[in-house]
Amino acid sequence: MSYLACKDLISMAQLSVDDIQLILDTAESLKDISERDIKKVPTLRGKTVVNFFYEPSTRTRMSFEIAAKRLSADTFNLTASSSSIVKGETLTDTIHNIQAMHPDIIVIRHPSTGTPHLLASQVSAGIVNAGDGINEHPTQALLDMLTIKEKKGRINGLKIVIVGDIAHSRVARSNIFGLTKLGADVTVSGPPTMIPVKIEDLGVKVVFDPRKAVKDKDVIMLLRIQLERQNKFLLSTLREYSSFFGMTEEIIQYAKQDAIVMHPGPINRGVEINNSLADAESSVILEQVTNGVAIRMAVLYLLIGGQTSDNMH
Amino acid sequence: MSYLACKDLISMAQLSVDDIQLILDTAESLKDISERDIKKVPTLRGKTVVNFFYEPSTRTRMSFEIAAKRLSADTFNLTASSSSIVKGETLTDTIHNIQAMHPDIIVIRHPSTGTPHLLASQVSAGIVNAGDGINEHPTQALLDMLTIKEKKGRINGLKIVIVGDIAHSRVARSNIFGLTKLGADVTVSGPPTMIPVKIEDLGVKVVFDPRKAVKDKDVIMLLRIQLERQNKFLLSTLREYSSFFGMTEEIIQYAKQDAIVMHPGPINRGVEINNSLADAESSVILEQVTNGVAIRMAVLYLLIGGQTSDNMH
């Protein structure tokens, strides 16, 4: 039995405020395990976590793998190229085959929106969405929220701006769902071609001018420019994007004095953020990575830990 | 000391009836470990299992890896592309190098017939054949036999037909050796170009017409069409194969009413089997996958578990 309302973590849109709070609180309590001398607890011993990544990834895949092993679960890595996909098997058949080996959790990253949702209804293993197309990336939003909560003490009432290619960012969508649920005041900014029409329906404001967008904000959340996922015509040049929306100390000074700068990584120095700002005190980019392990430990624990006796510490 | 007569599992041709029975019985007793809350026993703690795959594979490699970890062995994955092979080392030198790191078992898949047999004589580690060219794939035959035994209560006296490219299938060869040893009545069927001459010498019947071949059978075992392993001229088109030998409800009705349909996977829907039959009650394809983990646990246990104190449960 899962401690969450559902056997899967598919989207921030799906999670209740209580679910989010539970995940954040659990991650906070698990975080210190990674700072101990012996970074391992027996909580998920004998559990099987399969990482199934259709898109290349260093930090997300490794973050899940580290999270699983620090809870003593066994991990298995599958990639699209090594898989039966290349032999013509359908995704549904592949997932049923994995299920037949009795995993407890399948972490999946896939280029198509909705794939994790589709698979979740077909298998008894818990499905964790590690990014599906331009739809959602819920553990990224959760680790961002944990980082904000740690740095600011709360999320409710904070002024947060997300800057970049909002239209093609699963990170932006998951954060918008999560942050607005917890009462943050969310603004999005970027070139007009990168802001979806009717984005206001999700409860956010749109401010195109980066200085105005940043003004008085507590949190500046930058997005990665992912040229591979967007139509080349949307953006005349990287240089043009960078000259308008690349974050610099000059722009940041419009924000609150104690504002923090976030980025899901990997960063393109000189594109989304300039060199000195990336390394400044205000940047919490590496804390986000650290919190990623804690959030994934919490998610794995809450989805399958309830099945075992409670030996969390 | 191995519980089997030999330190290696190279072929079904090599195994005695008693060996096969021992593996099937052991797999049955280990199977429930994968269904427990804590899917792990300490039986092979401190043992080293190397998966060395020269051909891509999802389910077989992962099945061995899961089997090993559920018995608490440490696993290591080597692929041809990551290996010293690309640096010009001979296979023999590679295997001696792996041996020098003291593994207990080396699971090998290789495109050349006889490779596992050759290597077995050169190293003290146990060699498990995970498929060698068009020769043998013994753990696949064993998991098929376990599935048949579970579904039919026995193998002796059953009427079994294997349909497909018999000439190029290591799955067919291993099953023919195993099933005939245990007293099954085995028929093979497929296009004439795919049936080797003198196949009757292995103790099987040949029936070309699929309806006649299926008639009164208890088990319909389909083979995967592996275009990569056969001369293109043997088969005018996939569609032609499919229209004659693709299994459908219409053909299956000639079999016994409680006949089961098997396939080693990954399946090509619409080629070897039509969509509805693949998902029908009679299809035991996913049970085969589940039994694959149990069989590989049994094989690893029987080959190296005898070296340790008997803490199997």
Added chain:
Amino acid sequence: MSYLACKDLISMAQLSVDDIQLILDTAESLKDISERDIKKVPTLRGKTVVNFFYEPSTRTRMSFEIAAKRLSADTFNLTASSSSIVKGETLTDTIHNIQAMHPDIIVIRHPSTGTPHLLASQVSAGIVNAGDGINEHPTQALLDMLTIKEKKGRINGLKIVIVGDIAHSRVARSNIFGLTKLGADVTVSGPPTMIPVKIEDLGVKVVFDPRKAVKDKDVIMLLRIQLERQNKFLLSTLREYSSFFGMTEEIIQYAKQDAIVMHPGPINRGVEINNSLADAESSVILEQVTNGVAIRMAVLYLLIGGQTSDNMH
């Protein structure tokens, strides 16, 4: 706290004689773990070892992975192709990201000289150099020294010749630093284009003629010809190299009668060494591989084992 003077193992040039002796002694005492029935001790349980390889490798990567797991550490493999490198992230950012997940050790192989040294100053994790360009490969030198010590009882005073492409070999450089520190009398040999000018400054002799170079030596250490790392014009043909410097029984007879022949592998039979000599009694190539696991266990233990209670046996 590390048992070594430094949190990292970057180079043999950096190590003191006492450090080297400590590593060799520790490796000797850990070596028998790999020969036990249960090849595992709990020494590094809960420790995280990341293998980060920018160049392909079978034996070195696997050797580190086996060493780590036999000490009960958790291991994670990153390769350049799977990593954020392909997404344009700088190496420094990648390493900071890995650090943010709190590994204890990062084992790195990189084509550029000095990379491990650079990274070591930036992260709190221990960095182990598994080969940086043509600079150093310290664990290879240590395993070579362990092998020599085992076979000859000592290193001090031994006459050792290194044959091959000295100019482009990190193995040669690390061995020269280590062996001369421990008092060996080291000669290098190879085609003039492969011997760096002023190599004598490192305390070695140069003898071009292979027979004269081998004369009266206790140890003949061959290097791998790595065409990928050298300018093609240095070497007219492999055949020419082989006919002059390929080691044969005819040349070896000039050495001491009990001389041993070493090679870091993978060997090119018929290039650096002829077939029969590679398999002769005097060849200790596979013992080198076995000692590689012991040396890496020792290095991991000495760098991070001091942090935990001393449960080495």
